[in-house]
Amino acid sequence: SGIVTFSTGYGDPISWLFVIIGFPAAWWFTKQRLERIAVLKLKYEEIYEVVLEWNGKKTVSTGLVDSGNQLVDPLTKKLVFLGDEEVFQAFVSEEDWTALKEVEETFDINGIPEPLQDSVHFVPYQGAGGERKLMLAIQLSKIELVSEGKNICMHAPLLGMQFGNMTDDDSYHVLLHPEMMQKGK
Numbered sequence: 001s002g003i004v005t006f007s008t009g010y011g012d013p014i015s016w017l018f019v020i021i022g023f024p025a026a027w028w029f030t031k032q033r034l035e036r037i038a039v040l041k042l043k044y045e046e047i048y049e050v051v052l053e054w055n056g057k058k059t060v061s062t063g064l065v066d067s068g069n070q071l072v073d074p075l076t077k078k079l080v081f082l083g084d085e086e087v088f089q090a091f092v093s094e095e096d097w098t099a100l101k102e103v104e105e106t107f108d109i110n111g112i113p114e115p116l117q118d119s120v121h122f123v124p125y126q127g128a129g130g131e132r133k134l135m136l137a138i139q140l141s142k143i144e145l146v147s148e149g150k151n152i153c154m155h156a157p158l159l160g161m162q163f164g165n166m167t168d169d170d171s172y173h174v175l176l177h178p179e180m181m182q183k184g185k
Helices: 013-045 085-089 094-106
Strands: 047-054 057-065 080-083 120-126 132-139 142-147 150-155 158-161 174-176
Touching: 047 174, 057 085, 085 094, 094 132, 120 158
Parallel strands: 057 174, 080 158
Antiparallel strands: 047 057, 047 142, 080 174, 120 132, 132 158, 142 150
């Protein structure tokens, strides 16, 4: 009416076999994963020198790879980068920038300045709070950065407009799309 077991106090040999083989294997796989995550984290936290070219004008700025930036224009399937006011000052005049600010607030496309009408796009996106919005963007000629000694260049991406500064300390002015590191040539 009961079960009788015999135990020497050291456990079952099969259990010890799993411990001897399983623990080192689990430790090794965990170590490998953590090392990969550390490398990716460093890559995303690096700040790069970025060259942006649009309409025959070039500007040099600093950019940060933003792992959270997954924005792609749904119509053209182009990657969307984000640039702040300092970047756009190299491309558009102060009065055009003011007009673009007003267009962003009112969505009145008639307010887009004449020289910019062929370049400005509206890109739908979902904000961090879940609200859906439209972002003004221009199509650059190209964006280029140097990573690990090689140039990474992407032709005709979109640069979304951030009205204001990206950071308080001006450490970067462009949020780079993480896929640029894979798709750029």
